[in-house]
Amino acid sequence: MDDRINRRDVLKLTGGAASLAAFGTVPAKVQAAAPMQGVLRPEIYRFKLGAFEVTNILDGIVQRPPYPTFAGNLPAAMVEELAKANGVPGNNYEQTYVNTIVNTGRELVLFDTGNGRGRNPTVGRLTELMDKAGYKPEQIDVVVITHGHPDHIGGLMTGDKPTFANARTVFGEAEFDFWRKGENVREARKANREQFMKVAVPLGDKATFVKTESEVAPGIRSVPSFGHSPGHMAYHVESNGQRLLIWGDVANHYIFAVQRPDWPGSFDDNPDAAVASRKRVLEMAATEQLAVTGYHMPFPALGFIEKSGTSYRWVPATYQFNL
Numbered sequence: 001m002d003d004r005i006n007r008r009d010v011l012k013l014t015g016g017a018a019s020l021a022a023f024g025t026v027p028a029k030v031q032a033a034a035p036m037q038g039v040l041r042p043e044i045y046r047f048k049l050g051a052f053e054v055t056n057i058l059d060g061i062v063q064r065p066p067y068p069t070f071a072g073n074l075p076a077a078m079v080e081e082l083a084k085a086n087g088v089p090g091n092n093y094e095q096t097y098v099n100t101i102v103n104t105g106r107e108l109v110l111f112d113t114g115n116g117r118g119r120n121p122t123v124g125r126l127t128e129l130m131d132k133a134g135y136k137p138e139q140i141d142v143v144v145i146t147h148g149h150p151d152h153i154g155g156l157m158t159g160d161k162p163t164f165a166n167a168r169t170v171f172g173e174a175e176f177d178f179w180r181k182g183e184n185v186r187e188a189r190k191a192n193r194e195q196f197m198k199v200a201v202p203l204g205d206k207a208t209f210v211k212t213e214s215e216v217a218p219g220i221r222s223v224p225s226f227g228h229s230p231g232h233m234a235y236h237v238e239s240n241g242q243r244l245l246i247w248g249d250v251a252n253h254y255i256f257a258v259q260r261p262d263w264p265g266s267f268d269d270n271p272d273a274a275v276a277s278r279k280r281v282l283e284m285a286a287t288e289q290l291a292v293t294g295y296h297m298p299f300p301a302l303g304f305i306e307k308s309g310t311s312y313r314w315v316p317a318t319y320q321f322n323l
Ligand SMILES: [Zn+2]
Pocket: 149, 151, 152, 249, 295, 296
């Protein structure tokens, strides 16, 4: 309370309110009611990582039932129970698609390319939002592809031209070879393979291929995490001692895949290897207290992994990077 208001003023003020209430008179409204504006959600988030700037951009969202996408070999009730225990509905969830741009000061590095336009009206917004975030597609120096699934390679081409015209592309070598050769592609991924041949293979001539752990740009190195796809790569980014793990699709949901890394996901091409990679990367993130950004984590998709017993929890970042 303002010191200048004395006790008598307070009595006068409250007395005034009381008398208004007593007579049931409310002053007539002099302006129109504010219109409803619709839901407003964050879709661009930028933070500093040492001397780097990192921008997360929401390419889009789809909503769908979590079962049997997660734990399809177990009773549906288990998925529902875990959802409810975490305060979210068990019959519907949001799949977010989050691209990351790292400006190292020398190079602008884009991780994955979104779904591309036309796949679904609620996705494919990467380039539109890049513009809002201050970046033009032709400014991108390096496009790093974590793996060859449609939501990651869908934005590589616009029409039949590379969207990021001046960029070199980085692929995991095992990943690129798997899709290019086309052997043992499971039925559900046949269309995916066709898309890869169309949008990714033509970029192979100007591409860099990584086999194991190697540096793809100063401060950025690959972390092999095969399983979700045959040659899936996560990436570790470090500047001035600050570290960030861009884990791609190591875990595809902040509850189902993080708290139950054993649960198979229908998106995982090699389920056993996917589980092993998920556990290894979660353990590393928890032990090393790494900041993590994940392609399918809730926007702004920045958090930490906390170990709890034999399980893990996704802990969203708060102001760690603002201090
Ligand atoms: Zn994905």
